[in-house]
Amino acid sequence: MKYFAVYSPMKNEEKNKSFRPAHLEYLAVKEREGKVFAKGPFVDGSGGLVIYIADTKDEVEEIVKKDPYVTSGARGYEIHEWGMSTVATMPN
Incomplete structure (x- = not known):
């Protein structure tokens, strides 16, 4: 497995507010996965x-292309593979 940092710059604050619940639910599904x-x-x-x-x-x-923030035009996105390095204890 690899890690990917996805930066999602604000494009439309009103759409961002409207689609926030759908975005958070979408991320919750991806977290469960x-x-x-x-x-x-x-x-x-x-x-x-x-x-x-x-x-x-x-x-x-x-x-990312299926995220409601992106499909609605509320946010854009940039994807970068991330070479994570940490000494922190990772959550289960």
């Missing part, structure tokens, strides 16, 4: 970041 490592908005309101766990960038792009 074991595809989300971490997630959260930037506190300055400029967008957010999701770290996905997947085999390929194409797999992540398929997931």
Whole structure:
């Protein structure tokens, strides 16, 4: 498995507010599937970041393109493979 950082810059704040519940439910499903490592908005309101766990960038792009934030035009996205390194204890 690989880690992919997905930066999702804000494109439309009103759509962002409207589609937030659907976006969060979509991410909850992906979490249950074991595809989300971490997630959260930037506190300055400029967008957010999701770290996905997947085999390929194409797999992540398929997931991201179905996110209600993306399908609605509320947010854009950039996908980057992430070479995670940590000494922190990972949650189960």
